[in-house]
Amino acid sequence: MQISPELRRRFAEANRVLVLTGAGVSAESGVPTFRGGGQTSIWKGLPFDVISSATMVERDLPAVWEWFDYRRNVLASLTPNAAHQEIARWQDRFAEFTLVTQNVDGLHQKAGSRDVVELHGNIWRARCTRCRFSHDISTEGKRPDACLECGNFLRPDVVLFGEMLPLGAFEFAAERAARCELCLVIGTSGLVYPAAGIPEIAKAADAYVCEVNPEPTPLSDLCDEVITGKAGEVLPLFRS
Numbered sequence: 717m718q719i720s721p722e723l724r725r726r727f728a729e730a731n732r733v734l735v736l737t738g739a740g741v742s743a744e745s746g747v748p749t750f751r752g753g754g755q756t757s758i759w760k761g762l763p764f765d766v767i768s769s770a771t772m773v774e775r776d777l778p779a780v781w782e783w784f785d786y787r788r789n790v791l792a793s794l795t796p797n798a799a800h801q802e803i804a805r806w807q808d809r810f811a812e813f814t815l816v817t818q819n820v821d822g823l824h825q826k827a828g829s830r831d832v833v834e835l836h837g838n839i840w841r842a843r844c845t846r847c848r849f850s851h852d853i854s855t856e857g858k859r860p861d862a863c864l865e866c867g868n869f870l871r872p873d874v875v876l877f878g879e880m881l882p883l884g885a886f887e888f889a890a891e892r893a894a895r896c897e898l899c900l901v902i903g904t905s906g907l908v909y910p911a912a913g914i915p916e917i918a919k920a921a922d923a924y925v926c927e928v929n930p931e932p933t934p935l936s937d938l939c940d941e942v943i944t945g946k947a948g949e950v951l952p953l954f955r956s
């Protein structure tokens with residue numbers, strides 16, 4: 717497990733860097749991944765892509781809340797790991813640094829990352845199903861039962877299967893991908909679109925694309941370099 721001299725040189729000389737992260741970047745903090753046997757893959761007999769779906773919000777919102785309340789409880793005691801911390805250090809190192817995450821856990825922000833592009837929302841927010849008013853549910857205590865603005869039902873402010881991404885988030889990430897020189901793809905299975913299209917955009921724009929993951933993914937073949945290993949062990953190597 718090492719970083720090639722070519723990647724080191726590009727990392728040292730790049731002006732515009734984009735990092736795309738997925739569940740694997742939080743795995744060493746104890747957050748279960750979705751695929752590959754992660755504990756979030758099944759909840760009370762339901763596969764996560766069933767419970768984390770737009771259909772389920774319509775059919776059984778209380779069950780969806782039960783699943784997200786459980787996950788927020790697990791997350792409450794977890795802290796950022798070496799990978800989150802290393803990525804947070806990078807933000808002031810480049811003229812243009814873009815961190816795009818599919819994670820909803822907020823651990824990048826907890827590690828000090830700013831302006832994180834959250835493609836799939838954030839588990840620490842609820843939003844109204846009618847007026848879309850956003851509620852911070854990160855503080856301890858009971859989350860509100862209904863919208864504080866209009867009294868309608870609240871739902872987790874995350875992007876479920878079959879739902880659109882937050883307005884402008886993907887477009888912003890795609891624009892940054894199209895002009896980055898170096899794209900690091902860290903801890904994602906590369907299965908979920910449109911997020912998985914971001915490294916493809918970077919590659920098409922001639923960026924050097926590098927994947928960090930203990931397992932190969934469908935994105936591995938398009939990458940210029942694949943570092944096989946855990947994010948928390950690989951990323952600190954960029955410093956040495």
Ligand code: BJW
Pocket residue numbers: 737738739740741743744749750751752754768818819820836874875876877878879880881902903904905906907908909910928929930931933945946947948
């Ligand atoms: C480590 C490690 C360590 C382990 N270090 N690594 C094009 C083709 C086909 C289908 C589609 C398409 N475009 C859109 C679709 C449909 C769909 C989709 O992509 N389906 C595919 C699965 C087939 N996409 C959508 O529905 C999206 N919406 C959309 O496209 O809107 C437009 C539209 C609307 C209506 C109709 C049609 C189009 C929305 C996707 C939302 C995804 N939501 C979820 C749940 C969020 C809420 C929740 O938390 O419950 O987001 S699904 C889940 O997957 C979650 C994740 O963000 C996402 C990605 O997973 P990720 O992060 O890659 O995690 P894992 O678990 O898959 O992988 C972990 C990786 O880490 C592994 O590789 C490990 O090896 C690695 N790892 N330890 C580094 N220590």
